[in-house]
Amino acid sequence: MRLPCPICGERDRREFYYQGHAGLLDRPTRDADPQAWVDHVHFRDNPAGETRDLWHHEAGCGAWIVVTRNTVTHEVSGAVLAEKSK
Amino acid sequence: MVKLIAQTACAGLLPKTIGSVTVTEVDAGQVTLIAPHKGQQKAVSAALKTSVGVGFPAPNRSVGTGPRTVWCGKEQALLIGAPCPSLAGAACVDHSDAWAIVQIDGADTVAVLARLTPIDLRANVFKRGHTARTLIGHMTGGITRLGAQSFEVMVMRSMAETLVHDLTQAAENIAARAQNAG
The missing domain is CATH 3.30.1360.120 (Probable tRNA modification gtpase trme; domain 1)
Known part of the structure; x- marks a missing residue:
């Protein structure tokens, strides 16, 4: 499996650390409804199809990236820097 | 002593x-990690070029053969083989x-x-x-x-x-x- 780092280009999966769904970037506000925090911390969708994940290019440039992949076909269709993903 | x-x-x-x-x-010899502050990369590169002769490298590139700069991570590079000049827009750490x-x-x-x-x-x-x-x-x-x-x-x-x-x-x-x- 190879991931397209926006800085380094296509690299081996061993260089990356997997964090979780990119929804982790959408942190609720401090005074948000407790249910919003429960959803943010504990609940994830389990999509059949396209999903976006956070990866850290740990053994490379050190960037956090958001990778778009398909859970059905395993196709990796792109990646952007997490700081530019919103 | x-x-x-x-x-x-x-x-x-x-x-x-x-x-x-x-x-x-x-x-x-002397090695310095240079990390330009946000938006300062061009100014830091110009200052490096003036004082050492090599600019700040693009990602995945190195510049120069005598004193040289080698990219080593997101918005970071190593200056190798020359003393680090005073760079206002960057964090510089001695890695010698x-x-x-x-x-x-x-x-x-x-x-x-x-x-x-x-x-x-x-x-x-x-x-x-x-x-x-x-x-x-x-x-x-x-x-x-x-x-x-x-x-x-x-x-x-x-x-x-x-x-x-x-x-x-x-x-x-x-x-x-x-x-x-x-």
Whole structure:
């Protein structure tokens, strides 16, 4: 499996650390409804199809990236820097 | 006064010649990590160019051969072989003696490195002046192409012995295969 780092280009999966769904970037506000925090911390969708994940290019440039992949076909269709993903 | 003896990272370990490959230590001299502040990269590059003669490198590139700058991470580069000038728009950290840097030359260099790193080292992809932050065995480090059959590999100094061990083992494997084939 190879991931397209926006800085380094296509690299081996061993260089990356997997964090979780990119929804982790959408942190609720401090005074948000407790249910919003429960959803943010504990609940994830389990999509059949396209999903976006956070990866850290740990053994490379050190960037956090958001990778778009398909859970059905395993196709990796792109990646952007997490700081530019919103 | 105690007289301290300065030792390079690979003192007593290198140089080595195994098969067609020669591994030698690079004494880098002064090394400084330069991390420009947000939006300051162009100004820092211009200041570097004026005082040292080489600018701040683009991602995955190195610039210069005497004093040189080598990209080493997102918005970071190492200035090697020259004192760091005063740079207003950047964080500068002294990395002298922090890195173990070795040069590998010879016909089988790519084959040896290919045993240790997952990146594509072919000459049409990874050209002279290209550098990469990647894995070398189990270590994170940097690989830079210096010439057709010449590379520089750097890891943190504490891993110098592991680096030499891994390179030696890979080179011995390649040399043994060449011998058996012949």
